[in-house]
Amino acid sequence: MRSNYLGFGLGLRTVHYEDILATRPNVDWFEALSENYMVPGGKPLYYLDKIRADYPVVLHGVSMSIGSTDPLDKDYLKQLKALADRVEPKWMSDHLCWTGIATRNMHDLLPLPYTREAVDHVVARISQVQDFLGRRMLIENVSSYVNFEQSEMTEWEFLREIAERADCLLLFDVNNVYVSGFNHGFDPREYIDALPSERIQQIHLAGHTNCGTHIIDTHDAAVIDEVWKLYSYTIEAYGPVSTMIERDDHIPELDVLVAELDQARALGAAALDTRIPATA
Amino acid sequence: MTSLDGLQSHFQHYILEEDPTFLREIAGADDAYRQTRLGVYYTAYRLRLVAALAVDYEILQALVGETRFGEIGLAYVQVRPSKFRNLRWYGAAMADFLREDARFKDEPLLSQLAEFEWAHGLAFDAPDAPHLSFDELAAVPPEDWGDIQFIPHPSMQMVTPNWNVVDIWHAHKDGSEVPEAISSEQPNVIAVWRKDYKSYFRTLESDESLLWQTLANGTGFGVACAELAASSDLNEEEAPLRAAQLLRGWIDEGWIQAYKIP
Ligand SMILES: [Fe+2]
Numbered sequence: 001m002r003s004n005y006l007g008f009g010l011g012l013r014t015v016h017y018e019d020i021l022a023t024r025p026n027v028d029w030f031e032a033l034s035e036n037y038m039v040p041g042g043k044p045l046y047y048l049d050k051i052r053a054d055y056p057v058v059l060h061g062v063s064m065s066i067g068s069t070d071p072l073d074k075d076y077l078k079q080l081k082a083l084a085d086r087v088e089p090k091w092m093s094d095h096l097c098w099t100g101i102a103t104r105n106m107h108d109l110l111p112l113p114y115t116r117e118a119v120d121h122v123v124a125r126i127s128q129v130q131d132f133l134g135r136r137m138l139i140e141n142v143s144s145y146v147n148f149e150q151s152e153m154t155e156w157e158f159l160r161e162i163a164e165r166a167d168c169l170l171l172f173d174v175n176n177v178y179v180s181g182f183n184h185g186f187d188p189r190e191y192i193d194a195l196p197s198e199r200i201q202q203i204h205l206a207g208h209t210n211c212g213t214h215i216i217d218t219h220d221a222a223v224i225d226e227v228w229k230l231y232s233y234t235i236e237a238y239g240p241v242s243t244m245i246e247r248d249d250h251i252p253e254l255d256v257l258v259a260e261l262d263q264a265r266a267l268g269a270a271a272l273d274t275r276i277p278a279t280a
Numbered sequence: 281m282t283s284l285d286g287l288q289s290h291f292q293h294y295i296l297e298e299d300p301t302f303l304r305e306i307a308g309a310d311d312a313y314r315q316t317r318l319g320v321y322y323t324a325y326r327l328r329l330v331a332a333l334a335v336d337y338e339i340l341q342a343l344v345g346e347t348r349f350g351e352i353g354l355a356y357v358q359v360r361p362s363k364f365r366n367l368r369w370y371g372a373a374m375a376d377f378l379r380e381d382a383r384f385k386d387e388p389l390l391s392q393l394a395e396f397e398w399a400h401g402l403a404f405d406a407p408d409a410p411h412l413s414f415d416e417l418a419a420v421p422p423e424d425w426g427d428i429q430f431i432p433h434p435s436m437q438m439v440t441p442n443w444n445v446v447d448i449w450h451a452h453k454d455g456s457e458v459p460e461a462i463s464s465e466q467p468n469v470i471a472v473w474r475k476d477y478k479s480y481f482r483t484l485e486s487d488e489s490l491l492w493q494t495l496a497n498g499t500g501f502g503v504a505c506a507e508l509a510a511s512s513d514l515n516e517e518e519a520p521l522r523a524a525q526l527l528r529g530w531i532d533e534g535w536i537q538a539y540k541i542p
Pocket residue numbers: 140173176204246
């Protein structure tokens with residue numbers, strides 16, 4: 001069993017704050033979006049502190065821009081570290097992407113070309129961040145809609161090499177692999193088989209929007225059956241990994257998400273049974 | 281320029297300006313395919329920023345309707361590419377934009393409502409700080425009352441619209457009939473603040489706003505009372521009484537963080 005196994009969590013969203021505190025739902029942990037709490041004060045931090053008192057929390061960032069060719073933003077890293085000192089998260093994650101250059105921000109998780117040059121660049125930066133924060137980061141695979149002519153390897157080769165060379169951990173987003181597999185025509189199972197299992201510390205599940213010719217990672221709907229199947233496959237391959245559901249738009253009542261999380265629990269348990277057959 | 285630099289700069293230029301030369305760097309069967317796929321990023325950038333603006337400017341959107349708000353949002357996005365890591369701050373320049381842009385400057389109600397809504401946002405997540413209590417104030421020795429200075433609570437925001445933004449804001453919030461937009465010659469001074477994690481706002485009386493401005497600048501209480509007497513109908517005996525009355529109200533409402541005696 002990997003260290004730090006937390007069980008089944010949910011993304012912490014503003015609309016659920018009161019409900020969480022009032023009903024203490026059956027959720028093992030919460031993932032808080034770092035940027036939402038990088039504000040001077042007020043309700044966001046007040047609620048985060050209260051929820052943190054009762055649940056383990058992990059921090060998930062969207063704007064570190066680890067792949068950007070702009071220098072790392074020292075102010076951002078300082079703020080992030082201050083937030084980590086306050087929250088004492090079980091771990092911290094961000095995405096294998098870039099969000100802008102020349103001080104601009106595209107507010108998107110933009111894909112990198114899968115090149116040696118990009119591997120070197122990202123590895124050096126993850127190492128810098130891990131040194132600064134004094135902890136290992138989890139890096140998450142993103143959904144993508146384009147492939148670059150200059151790419152020299154597959155996404156999973158790219159991700160694996162970065163993880164090993166930077167000695168970081170991975171946040172494996174099952175939905176993102178499904179989305180990118182659909183968009184680029186690869187088999188997500190090949191991707192899952194290729195990753196270093198021991199580095200996978202967390203799993204994301206989410207819904208998306210299917211546009212027919214391509215899928216957009218919108219986090220605005222329930223997890224679809226195909227992604228559930230892939231989740232089972234993932235747990236069979238990796239063993240127990242802390243799992244959570246992300247919902248960022250059309251956010252339903254908390255109990256709807258708790259029920260969806262129960263589905264993850266059931267599938268996760270069944271997948272483990274398949275993996276290690278119960279002895280009579 | 282390395283190939284990674286080049287790719288990021290071309291990609292970003294595509295998102296901002298839809299520069300077609302970037303298509304050749306994308307793998308795919310044909311340009312229609314490449315355009316569709318890059319279009320996901322091009323569209324998402326605009327949708328995401330306009331959605332963030334709609335959260336900050338909910339009542340402005342209700343006032344002008346979704347279509348026109350979309351136009352305002354896209355115009356803002358075009359003129360102000362985001363330099364913020366955190367979407368929380370992206371809409372900061374909306375009031376300035378609406379005040380200055382040729383398409384909107386003839387409707388000052390828009391920028392004034394935007395300024396009012398932004399003040400709510402600033403009060404909402406301003407730094408946490410204590411509120412001065414009556415007990416603390418009672419401990420001030422009488423001889424220090426001439427010099428005492430007051431530090432406003434960090435959530436305090438003041439806006440000065442001369443259009444009826446408050447009435448319009450209320451009507452949209454309550455779902456009641458929206459009044460006609462009207463302006464007055466004198467601006468209204470409106471305070472927006474937070475206490476116990478709740479946001480409040482109200483209009484100040486004219487002598488009240490005079491005294492507040494003086495004290496918020498760090499002027500001592502004695503001088504502020506004299507200035508109040510000089511610029512209102514109150515005489516030198518009435519002014520300190522009125523000032524003390526106002527001060528009690530502000531402490532009760534949570535406008536003051538602390539005092540200091542220089
Ligand atoms: Fe994710």
